[in-house]
Amino acid sequence: MAYFLKKTKNKKGLYLQIYESHWDPQRGHTVNRSVRAVGYEHELRESGIADPVAHFRAEVASMNAERKAAREKDKVREIGPEPAERHLGHFAIKAIDDALGVAGDLAYLQVPSGFRFSLADLLSSLVYARCVAPCSKSRTFHDVLPLMEGVGAGFSLDQLYDGLAYLGDECEKVVEIYNARVAALFPRDTSKSYFDCTNFYFEIGREDDLRRKGPSKEHRPEPIVGMGLLLDADCVPVGMSVFPGNESEKPQIRRVVAQLKERHAISGRTVRVADKGPDCADNVADAVLSGDGYIFSKSVKTLPAADRAWALSGDGWTDVADGSGGVAWSYKEVTDDFEYRVAGEDGRTRAVRLPEKRVVTYSPQLARKQTYEINRQVEKARALRLAAAKRGEYGDSAKYVTFAAVDGEGEMEDGTRVVATLNHEAIRRAKSVAGYNMIVTSEVGMSAREVYDAYHQLWRIEESFKVMKSELDARPVYLRRQSTITGHFLICYIAVLLIRLLQVKVLGDEFRSEEVMGLLRGLNVCQASDRRYVNVSRRTPIIEGLAARTGLPLLHFNLTRGEVKAIAGCSLETLRGKGEVPSASKKVARGPRSTINGS
Secondary structure (H helix, E strand, O other): OEEEEEEEEEOOEEEEEEEEEEEEOOOOEEEEEEEEEEEEHHHHHHOOOOOHHHHHHHHHHHHHHHHHHHHHHHHOOOOOOOOOEEEOOOHHHHHHHHHHOOHHHHHHHOHHHOOOOOHHHHHHHHHHHHHHOOOOHHHHHHHHHHHEOOOOOOOOHHHHHHHHHHHHHOHHHHHHHHHHHHHHHOOOOOOEEEEEEEEEEOOOOOOOOOOEOOOOOOOOOOOEEEEEEEEOOOOOEEEEEEEEOOOOOOOHHHHHHHHHHHOOOOOOOOEEEEOOOOOOHHHHHHHHHOOOEEEEEEOHHHOOHHHHHHHHOOOOOEEEEOOOOOEEEEEEEEEEEEEEEEEOOOOOEEEEEEEEEEEEEEOHHHHHHHHHHHHHHHHHHHHHHHOOOOHHHOHHHHHHEEEEEEOOOOOEOOOOEEEEEEOHHHHHHHHHOOOEEEEEEOOOOOOHHHHHHHHHHHHHHHHHHHHHHHHOOOOOOOOOOHHHHHHHHHHHHHHHHHHHHHHHHHOOOOOOHHHHHHHHHHOEEEEOOOOEEEEOOOOOHHHHHHHHHHOOOOOEOEEEHHHHHHHHOOOHHHHOOOOOOOHHHHHHOOOOOOEHHHO
């Protein structure tokens, strides 16, 4: 690679240009390109340069000497203050986000704020960074965003926190914006909606309006914040709610569905599917009065005696084979009018009877798992009892223990000390219902298998929470204000939304969530020189699939700057395999290229 002075004679005179030549292994010959146009010799003489040819030959010689010195220096190249690694894994969700086109709506949303930065750029940057390398907002700003290809941080750290708080205050509007754009690009199916709640704990000593003590999913004593998530029939997020940790999760499904219906994100009749938490008479009544249906699960243990006796009886069961000669699960069903007690406008509860199908299921595998857990808790209670532990130390095992005050001779009285004894009746009742579950639904025309299949799609919402908690590290450890905490959960919600759209709508549910997250986290390149990058990603099925679908050089080991830009700037049409492959990728695809792992 060298510079030279090119002289071209034409009618106007001798024209001088500085050219660069280098060997192109793809073409198999030397390639020249213009670096700088110098001008005509006679015009240069008139400008005061006595011998333009000699003058610029000397300049070219100096450029070659500098390049040679730089190449010698590269042989003993030292590490620099900036890392060479660049994140590229977010290119797929960025393509979807760009196609949604929410930036214009967010620009209107930020008008009252007076912000001098783009709220849309802030939101998208935080969402992509949360997917690629979840960490604190400060570390995201300083360590993650500068390494993300195609993402520019046009805001300061203070502006980041201000924008996050603003997004938290306008959370419902942002969700509405995304819902409208998603519905236009990916038609939603709201014939069913799946709802569940979780919570996030905070290691703080004092409660506030949002972070309150309540029943924690991690069984921790710290204050928590509750979060409800609503998915459509394709298990793509459609709404969320954030509520104080001491509030019941039962009213949340009513609030979220009513809000989304008001904002037209959900239209027509929808069947609400939820786990035991939101199952209550008021939620059943609300679904019926709203013209919706419901599929909820009920605890067999808490059923009235007559209903529990029917559920546990040995009559009427149908077995479902597991494919290897065994029984995967069994079910029985009944359709009747069942009584619910609901609160009226005057606050009084009234008994109403609603037509309902009830499906009881029994799973041997679930029975073994639940029995093991019961035995574990009983053994824990027995050990604590022998150690004369305090009541607060029993935790979940306290439900299998009876605490009674006794006097010095062991007689029951309101007295001096408390003695713990194993509650064998509670243990027997718990084991008697191990493996059983009941699903209740307003959809009396559905078969038991259809009800079961619809209900068991709830694992996708559990998976969404798993992605949010584990992969996106959603617990906002370092945030304190309610608005910034809500803004942080909004970032996590949109991240899950884009991941689901990629997984379900674009890739056709071909890859698991872990594989999608592996793409987001694992597709990285290192800059080897000004114009050369090295793909340090590990070859995986999802990268192979996207490379075949898009024509992008995702499997190439050596990448040019243009190819890296082409990947980062991928469009949704290209991602779907329908669009034009970027020219940089098409140009280099003709020759043989090395691929990741030498394949």
